[in-house]
Amino acid sequence: MKQKKCKSEVFEIFRNLAGDEFTTGQVLDSYMAASFREHTDSKIARQFIHRTILKLVSSGDLIKTSVEGRRHKYRTTNQFNSRRIELNSAPIIPNINDSTRKVSIKESLTERLHHQKLQLLTALGEAEEYDAIYKEMPEMQKQIQALYNESRDECSKLLGKVKAIENLILLSAK
Numbered sequence: 001m002k003q004k005k006c007k008s009e010v011f012e013i014f015r016n017l018a019g020d021e022f023t024t025g026q027v028l029d030s031y032m033a034a035s036f037r038e039h040t041d042s043k044i045a046r047q048f049i050h051r052t053i054l055k056l057v058s059s060g061d062l063i064k065t066s067v068e069g070r071r072h073k074y075r076t077t078n079q080f081n082s083r084r085i086e087l088n089s090a091p092i093i094p095n096i097n098d099s100t101r102k103v104s105i106k107e108s109l110t111e112r113l114h115h116q117k118l119q120l121l122t123a124l125g126e127a128e129e130y131d132a133i134y135k136e137m138p139e140m141q142k143q144i145q146a147l148y149n150e151s152r153d154e155c156s157k158l159l160g161k162v163k164a165i166e167n168l169i170l171l172s173a174k
Contacts, residue, residue: 009034009036010031010049010052013027013030013031013034014027014056014061014062014076014080016030017030017076018076018080018081019075019076020075021065021066021073021074021075022073022074022075023071023072023073023074024046024049024050024053024071024072024074025071027049027053028042028045028046028049031045031048031049032045053074056080057074059079060077060079061076061077061079061080062074062075062076062077062080063075063077105172106169106172106173109165109168109169109172110169112165113162113165113166113169116158116161116162116165117162119158120155120158120159120162123151123154123155123158124155126151126154127148127151127152127155130144130147130148130151131148134148
């Protein structure tokens with residue numbers, strides 16, 4: 001089977017559990033106790049771990065050994081153990097500290113903001129042009145009106161996106 005990508009830090013959690021049966025809850029507990037975790041919200045972390053388990057099951061790295069109600073137990077396979085050796089030779093990437101992460105988040109949001117503002121200006125220009133053409137050629141009202149309305153709706157959506165990103169940039173600065 002094709003191997004799925006798995007973050008090396010998360011892979012280490014499964015490596016520590018290798019040989020024993022484990023549940024999603026046990027993997028989640030290990031993940032939440034880890035210093036490298038990306039998800040601090042337990043619901044989002046649980047969903048992330050669940051998706052990772054499903055990927056590893058579909059790739060043949062994990063097998064479901066038993067089901068007790070809604071609790072599934074898993075075990076690593078020989079394929080996982082051989083893959084483990086391959087990952088051990090890979091270089092370890094250092095963790096990104098919080099200040100670096102905040103800078104990259106702010107840069108990413110700023111880049112996204114510029115893109116949305118450009119889209120907004122384009123949509124505004126489109127709406128203005130439809131309005132100008134309508135004033136010059138009122139006989140085209142039926143053809144222009146629907147296009148004008150779509151353009152104005154797009155402007156409203158983009159303005160909402162711009163405001164949301166600006167709010168996130170302000171929050172990330174705190």
